[in-house]
Amino acid sequence: MGEEETELERRRRWIERAAAKTRPKTVRCAKCGKEVDEFMEIAGRSLCLDCYAIEEMGEGSAMGMPGEGSGGG
Ligand SMILES: [Zn+2]
Numbered sequence: 264m265g266e267e268e269t270e271l272e273r274r275r276r277w278i279e280r281a282a283a284k285t286r287p288k289t290v291r292c293a294k295c296g297k298e299v300d301e302f303m304e305i306a307g308r309s310l311c312l313d314c315y316a317i318e319e320m321g322e323g324s325a326m327g328m329p330g331e332g333s334g335g336g
Pocket of ligand 1: 281293294297310311312313314330
Protein backbone atom coordinates (compact mmCIF):
# COMPACT_ATOMS: atom_id res chain seq x y z
CA MET A 264 0.00 0.00 0.00
CA GLY A 265 2.21 2.79 1.23
CA GLU A 266 5.87 3.23 1.65
CA GLU A 267 7.25 2.74 5.10
CA GLU A 268 9.80 5.16 6.39
CA THR A 269 12.90 3.50 7.61
CA GLU A 270 14.60 4.47 10.83
CA LEU A 271 17.20 6.25 8.77
CA GLU A 272 14.60 8.21 6.85
CA ARG A 273 12.88 9.36 10.01
CA ARG A 274 16.11 10.44 11.58
CA ARG A 275 17.07 12.32 8.47
CA ARG A 276 13.84 14.27 8.65
CA TRP A 277 14.52 15.84 11.99
CA ILE A 278 18.23 16.05 11.42
CA GLU A 279 17.59 18.19 8.36
CA ARG A 280 15.44 20.47 10.46
CA ALA A 281 18.12 20.75 13.09
CA ALA A 282 20.77 21.32 10.47
CA ALA A 283 18.79 24.18 9.02
CA LYS A 284 19.71 26.16 12.10
CA THR A 285 23.38 25.75 11.47
CA ARG A 286 25.35 28.32 9.61
CA PRO A 287 25.11 28.13 5.84
CA LYS A 288 28.72 27.17 5.47
CA THR A 289 29.89 24.57 3.03
CA VAL A 290 32.01 21.96 4.65
CA ARG A 291 33.43 18.64 3.63
CA CYS A 292 32.07 15.58 5.33
CA ALA A 293 34.73 13.94 7.46
CA LYS A 294 33.36 10.54 6.57
CA CYS A 295 32.42 10.44 2.90
CA GLY A 296 34.24 13.60 1.86
CA LYS A 297 31.19 15.08 0.19
CA GLU A 298 30.81 18.84 0.28
CA VAL A 299 27.55 19.82 1.86
CA ASP A 300 25.86 23.03 2.93
CA GLU A 301 24.06 21.42 5.82
CA PHE A 302 26.07 19.39 8.23
CA MET A 303 26.09 18.19 11.80
CA GLU A 304 28.96 18.17 14.22
CA ILE A 305 29.62 14.95 16.04
CA ALA A 306 32.65 14.17 18.15
CA GLY A 307 34.26 17.32 16.80
CA ARG A 308 33.78 16.20 13.22
CA SER A 309 31.57 17.63 10.55
CA LEU A 310 29.39 15.00 8.96
CA CYS A 311 26.82 15.30 6.22
CA LEU A 312 23.25 14.46 7.15
CA ASP A 313 23.52 11.02 5.64
CA CYS A 314 26.62 10.03 7.53
CA TYR A 315 25.37 11.68 10.70
CA ALA A 316 22.20 9.62 10.66
CA ILE A 317 24.18 6.47 10.10
CA GLU A 318 26.61 7.33 12.87
CA GLU A 319 23.77 8.00 15.25
CA MET A 320 22.12 4.72 14.39
CA GLY A 321 25.38 2.86 14.73
CA GLU A 322 26.06 4.16 18.20
CA GLY A 323 22.54 3.82 19.47
CA SER A 324 21.97 0.53 17.79
CA ALA A 325 21.37 -2.58 19.84
CA MET A 326 24.08 -4.53 18.13
CA GLY A 327 25.66 -5.35 21.41
CA MET A 328 28.70 -3.16 21.17
CA PRO A 329 30.47 -2.35 24.42
CA GLY A 330 29.68 1.31 24.80
CA GLU A 331 31.91 3.40 26.98
CA GLY A 332 29.16 5.85 27.67
CA SER A 333 28.80 9.24 26.08
CA GLY A 334 32.15 10.87 25.74
CA GLY A 335 31.87 14.57 26.33
CA GLY A 336 34.25 16.96 24.75
ZN1 LIG B 1 29.05 12.03 4.58
